[in-house]
Amino acid sequence: MTWLVKVALDRPYTFIVMALMILIFGPLAAVKTPTDIFPNIGIPVIGVAFTYSGLSPDDMASRIMTPYERILSTTVNDVEHVESQSMPGIGIAKIYFQPNVDIRLASAQVTSISQSAIRQMPPGIQPPLILNYSASTVPVLQMAFSSTSLSEQQVLDYSQNFARPRLTTVNGAAIPYSYGGKFRSVLIDLDPQAMQARGLSSIDVQNAFVAQNQIVPAGNIKIGDFQYVVLLNNAADTIEAMNELPVKTVGGGTVFMRDVAHVRDGNSVQQNIVHVDGSRAVLSTVLKNGQTSTLDVVQGIKDLLPLLREQLPPELKIDILSDQSLFVKAAVDGVMHEGAIAAGLTSLMILLFLGSWR
Incomplete structure (x- = not known):
């Protein structure tokens, strides 16, 4: 280590410039570092969902999911393994690919073979829903829509058909269908x-x-x-x-x-019920999608809520139930606090050993 001391004494300006570069680029790197709940997890997975009303889980597995898995294993490239789950009227298949696969090519292959596979399935089955699954797509915000004067049907209608399309305009936000409420339908009583x-x-x-x-x-x-x-x-x-x-x-x-x-x-028949503070409500979940950080997604939703409340009826309340950005902010503040303490203690120890400010 003596050579390092010798170089520092012979070329002091070099080390001054290096220190200034650390002071300049260090904060810039800290500001631009992605802040999120989880890192970007690149697990290539594609989900395929089949629906056939009234079909039992056994028939769903034997007549739809098992033949579909056989077709996938012979026509789609780079498949690691396939997991499927059969429920009454619903069949879900998760297709896991090799780590270095081109997910766009894999998605195109799955889409094309799925459209061909339904011709070999029971008549009346609907085309499947195909989604690219990402492990980093997690719920970051939950909102409750409620009202003391509007019906559950009206609350769901405002949440699903008015608020949801506007909230999806936020960069990185994905909003699935709401929970709770009553879905409006025209019924024929025979x-x-x-x-x-x-x-x-x-x-x-x-x-x-x-x-x-x-x-x-x-x-x-x-x-x-x-x-x-x-x-x-x-x-x-x-x-x-x-x-x-x-x-x-x-x-x-x-x-x-x-x-x-x-x-x-x-x-239609209500499949789920949501209660908030003892009253019926509609639950809407915001998912983080893509490379956008959790903080940007949540802040974009919060900035849009005042405008949304102005356009909705005044008797409709929008409450935030959970906010994952608070955890991320607390974690970032903790890292900055610990970093400041470490930098201060390191500077103090160097000062004690050198015995001079110079």
Whole structure:
């Protein structure tokens, strides 16, 4: 180490410049260092979700998930292993790839083979939902939408169709579907006795309803110097009009929807309920997506909330339930505090050993 002391004494300005560079670039590096809950975890995983209403878990596993796994193992490159889970009406497959795989090429292969695989599955199955999974995509903020005067259906409607599209404009924010509330649906309550008396089944009612609620493009028509787009709007615009739809002709008479069923504006079966302070509410979760830090995502959401509250009804409350950025800020403050203490103690020890400020 004597040579280092000799160089420092012979070339003092070199070490002064090095010290100044540390003082300048050190804080810059600290400011630009990513601050997040977890580091960027590059595990290449793709999730595929199949839905088939009414199918049991055993049938979902044997008729859909097992054949799909076999197709993946023979047509998609660089697959490490596949995990699948079968539930009533839902099947989820997680496809794990080798570490150095091109995830864009893998996603394209999975998408193309999934569209081909549904032709070999039971008829009526819907195209699967394909998502690129990232381990660093974690919940960073939870918000509750509640109201004492609005119904659960209205609260969910404002949260899902008004607030969610605006919050997703924040860079790095991903907002899945909300929890709680009642999803608005048009329901048809069938009258079994009336249907049996007229020789009709639920399929007849369904076919009549679908056939008479369509918007079909009929083509273009040119009149003089103008060309018009012609549409055939066959969709009922009110609940009362739906009750007047003809279902079938039986015995020379027309059977209307009101004769065998009742169409009403209601909600689908509620699958989950959220309580906040003992009252019904709708829970919305904000996920961090991409390379954006947790602090930037949370701050962007908080900056947008005042504008959102102005556009929503005043009786609708938006409360923040959990904020992961507080943990990140506390961790950063702790690191800075410990770093300042370490720098101070190191300087003090050097001063004690040297015995001079010079």
